[in-house]
Amino acid sequence: MLPSWVLLLVFFFVPILLTFYFAFTNLSLTGASSAATQFVGFRNFASMFADPTFRISVLKTIIFLIFSAVIGQQVLGLLLAxxxxxxxxVFRSVIGVLVLAGWVTPEIVVAFIFFAFFSNNGTFDMILGWFHIKAIAWLYTFPMVSVVVANIWHGTAFSMLVYQAALGDVPKEILESAEIDGAGRFQRLFRVTLPVIKGSIATNMVLITLxxxxxxxxxxSLTGGGPGNKTETLPIYMYQQAFSDYQLGYGTAISLILLVIGIIASFVYMRMLKIEM
Structure with missing residues (x-):
C-alpha cells in the first residue's frame, strides 16, 4: 500500500493543504507578492464578498446549476431511462447511441457544435427560418439559455445510465402488485419506483452538481462568460482573477467557496431525500 499512499499524499493531500494555505495569502504570478508572498488572513474573502461581480457570479452559478443539472440532466436522464x-x-440501441454521443464528445468540441448551432444565422436560426420566424442572436440575446442547453445535451447520458441501472434493481413483484391494486403509471412511478431508487437519485444529484x-x-469556449457577465459563473470568475489578473491567492479563495457550495448542496440533497450518511 505504500506506493499508493505516497501518490495520494503527493497528488491529493498536499495540493489540498496548499489550496487552503494560498487562499489566505496574497500570492500572485507577477509583482512583489510573487517573490515575497505574505499571509493576509481573511482579506481575500472580505474583498470577495464586497465585490458585486462575485455576487453576480454566485447567482449565475446557482441558476446554471439548477436549470442545467438539477432540473435538466436529472429529469431528462430519468425520462430517457x-x-x-x-x-x-432497437429503440434502446438507437437512443442510447444518440445520447451517449453527447457525453463522450469533449467539452471543447461541444462548445464549437453549439456555437455553430446558436450563432447568428446558425443552424437553429435556419430551422426557425423554415417557419418564417425571425433570426435571433442566441449567444448574445439568451446566452445563459444557450450554455444550459449545451450542458444538458453534453451531460444527460450520465444520469440516464445511472437511472437505467437503478430501474433494473426495482423489484418487478412490487410494481406488479401495485398495478393489480389499481395504481396507474404515474402512481407507480412516484409511489413505488422513485422511493426505491432514492439512493441513486441522491448519488446522481451529488455527482452532477459537483x-x-x-x-x-x-x-x-462558448461565451467566455459574456456578453458582459451574463454567463460568468464562479469557475470563469476564478480563472479571470487567478490567470488574467494574476491574483492566485484571491482565485484560490474563490475555489474554496465553490467547495463550500458543493458541500452544502450535497447535504441539502441528502436531507431532502432522507438519506442516512
Whole structure:
C-alpha cells in the first residue's frame, strides 16, 4: 500500500493543504507578492464578498446549476431511462447511441457544435427560418439559455445510465402488485419506483452538481462568460482573477467557496431525500 499512499499524499493531500494555505495569502504570478508572498488572513474573502461581480457570479452559478443539472440532466436522464426500460431493443440501441454521443464528445468540441448551432444565422436560426420566424442572436440575446442547453445535451447520458441501472434493481413483484391494486403509471412511478431508487437519485444529484459547479471549458469556449457577465459563473470568475489578473491567492479563495457550495448542496440533497450518511 505504500506506493499508493505516497501518490495520494503527493497528488491529493498536499495540493489540498496548499489550496487552503494560498487562499489566505496574497500570492500572485507577477509583482512583489510573487517573490515575497505574505499571509493576509481573511482579506481575500472580505474583498470577495464586497465585490458585486462575485455576487453576480454566485447567482449565475446557482441558476446554471439548477436549470442545467438539477432540473435538466436529472429529469431528462430519468425520462430517457424510463423510456429505454420500456421500449424494444432497437429503440434502446438507437437512443442510447444518440445520447451517449453527447457525453463522450469533449467539452471543447461541444462548445464549437453549439456555437455553430446558436450563432447568428446558425443552424437553429435556419430551422426557425423554415417557419418564417425571425433570426435571433442566441449567444448574445439568451446566452445563459444557450450554455444550459449545451450542458444538458453534453451531460444527460450520465444520469440516464445511472437511472437505467437503478430501474433494473426495482423489484418487478412490487410494481406488479401495485398495478393489480389499481395504481396507474404515474402512481407507480412516484409511489413505488422513485422511493426505491432514492439512493441513486441522491448519488446522481451529488455527482452532477459537483461536475456542473466546476464546469469551465464549455462555458468559456462558448461565451467566455459574456456578453458582459451574463454567463460568468464562479469557475470563469476564478480563472479571470487567478490567470488574467494574476491574483492566485484571491482565485484560490474563490475555489474554496465553490467547495463550500458543493458541500452544502450535497447535504441539502441528502436531507431532502432522507438519506442516512
Amino acid at each position: 424510463i423510456l429505454m426500460n420500456e421500449r424494444n431493443r 461536475q456542473t459547479l466546476g464546469l469551465f471549458t464549455l462555458i468559456y
